[in-house]
Amino acid sequence: MKLQNLVDQLSKSSPNAVFTANSNSLSERSIHDYLYIETEIESDFIRLLEGSRAKKKVIFLCGSSGDGKSALIGRNINNFESFCDFHIDATHSFSPTQSAIEALDQRFDEFKANNRSLVVGINIGILLNYAKEGADSHLDIRKDINDFVDKGVAKGIASFINFEDYSKFSFSNGTVQSKFIRDLFQKVFDKNESNPFYSAYLNDVNNGEDSQVHKNFRMLSFECVQKLIVELLIDIHLKYEQFLTARSLLDFLYGLLVSPRIPSTTLFESSESAIFENLRKEDPCLIREEQIDTLILEARSNKKLPELEFFLRELNDVLGAEFLAREDVATIIRTMYLFKEYSFESSYIERYKKIFDRRDVIDFLEIIDAHREENDRVIQDFYSALESAVMSYANKSFPTLTDRNLVVLTEINDHALCSNVEFDVDWDAIASHEQKSLHNFPCCLKINDEPLSKFDFSLEVCNLINSINKGYRPNKHDRNTVIIFEELIEHIIDKAKSSNKIVIVKDSTAYEFKNSGHKIKVSKHAS
Structure with a gap:
């Protein structure tokens, strides 16, 4: 076979892109088999199939379009078809007048009428739709679906295995x-x-x-x-x-x-x-x-x-x-x-070579790793950089306030209403957090000795923090990331408002109002 013919089979529009029950030609199956990569989900899927030999059950193989549900079923259908039926794609029906939900009803009717297990390849959308719209005669299966979606586990007649639980990374x-x-x-x-x-x-x-x-x-x-x-x-x-x-x-x-x-x-x-x-x-x-x-x-x-x-x-x-x-x-x-x-x-x-380095990604992953391993130096460096960026951004109209640990709460005409703010790493939060995600990590920060509300740092937000510290001023192209960063600043300002000291700044003069418990002390000094 020519290289072009083989390459054409890689296209998502190729008739061989998805395994079907009719994918029987040698060339179709051989390319499917050759390109298939054994994964952890296959071992767990086979274990479920083997377990359904003694006691029949419905096995939902869940995943998004293109995850490989049909390929995984195609790899194993011949080994288990003696005691198991397969509904390879839950988006399909058995006639033009039948809906996908009605086709599933039909499959579950057949399942309950015989002694064979049933495997259903299904995406999460159809799964949720069936939980809402399936026949009342299959309330037991619908309950299992709801339990799986809500609690991650079902204890009834159905078992679930989900591609989303098996990361490619x-x-x-x-x-x-x-x-x-x-x-x-x-x-x-x-x-x-x-x-x-x-x-x-x-x-x-x-x-x-x-x-x-x-x-x-x-x-x-x-x-x-x-x-x-x-x-x-x-x-x-x-x-x-x-x-x-x-x-x-x-x-x-x-x-x-x-x-x-x-x-x-x-x-x-x-x-x-x-x-x-x-x-x-x-x-x-x-x-x-x-x-x-x-x-x-x-x-x-x-x-x-x-x-x-x-x-x-x-x-x-x-x-x-x-x-x-x-x-x-x-x-x-x-x-x-x-x-x-x-x-x-x-x-x-x-x-x-140095110019081509993926420095932003490498730095981000180093911070994630630091939260896993509790690397004090990397964590402290990150939160110091965060403090610098927050203060620089919040105090951009009054930059001299940053040196006095004051953050602008609001600006009224030429006046700035400010409050004292102290940044500290929340080491207890880091120690208690189990870092699993590769996309973000939690903000473990205390403001004026109070833990900050839940906030997650993404790669884009970390890049914005680094850019601000280099003197960059965000523009309309950064809008989505800036909105997230400003949300973090709002959380910090909310905590800062609980400070016992309020400062009003105008031009080069600052008026300080300090609550000492029994009285408010007022002082005036250069800003």
Whole structure:
């Protein structure tokens, strides 16, 4: 089979994208089987199936579209069909006039009329709909669904296994990794003749074929490129909560392979899916650094650049094609970014490696790890940076107040009403918190010795804190993150209002009102 034919099967619009009961042809099943990656959920699913052999039950395999429900059922249907029936997709019905809910009613009628277990592949939306709209004759199953949704466990006739409970990401040594995504890439690009994609590529090349698909496959076969793309996918998952399913990832690889442009361009210019849309935000061409700006200007000039030209010749030789020309600066920057870990003879790329670092993500993960391990230094540094950003933002009209631990509560004409504020890390809250999420961590802060209300820090909020401390003033493009940050400041101001000291500032004069219990002491001094 030609490489193009195999690549076409990666597309989400391919008829082979979803396993069905009619997926019986050898080519369909072999690609399904080859691309399948064994996961922890499969072991638990098989355990549930085995347990239903002695006592029948309904097993709901829950997940979002593209998670791999149908593939997981397809892998195991032959081994358990002797005592188990399978309703592979709960969005389907048995006739044009039947709804999905009515089809489930029919399946549960059949289940109760025989001695066989039943597996239902279902998304959470349909599951919730059935709990509300299912037949009264199946109130027991509907109760189990409600118990599962509300309490996470059901003790009746139904069992549940949910893809959402099995993360594709793991946290280790301060970094987020994804064995699932890495293995999926390796399945497609592994340079082994047992890999049907690589075998088809070799066969095509030996027959004189070298289309854009073959060139793209060749670039994506480099391990350093795969590693970088996996890191990018993890980044957009953390930054923008990008949903990554097996199907969406395979469709993403399809988009890279069939594009008329090389992968380093497609990655950051395509808008074919939500994944590509978010990757555009990570385009290394958006980095504003002097070295990058100088490269752009010099590459577009007539100036001789022997180091760059030597590097481009070497890179084109490595890729086996004339991919890059000096004039295409954007492609040069993006391709250097993808190959930053590759060992070139030329040292040209070394000068850009630090610029290409994922510093914001690395710092964020270090803070999350610090909350897990109670690393005092990292935690203290973060909350010091938070205090600096909060005071700088809240006191932007009266910056001198920050040195006196005063925060502006409100501004009236030229007057600022202020209060005393003391920031302290809430170490007890850190010790009692079990950090599981990779997307956020809780604000463990005391203001004037009182714990702050619940607030979670995301990567975007942490980036905003760092930017404010560097002198950046947020604009309309930061609106969503600023709203969240201002919510935190409101919580802090609410706590500050309980201080026994209020200060009114106008111009260079401050009037201090201090409640000593029996009387209010008033004093005047320079602000």
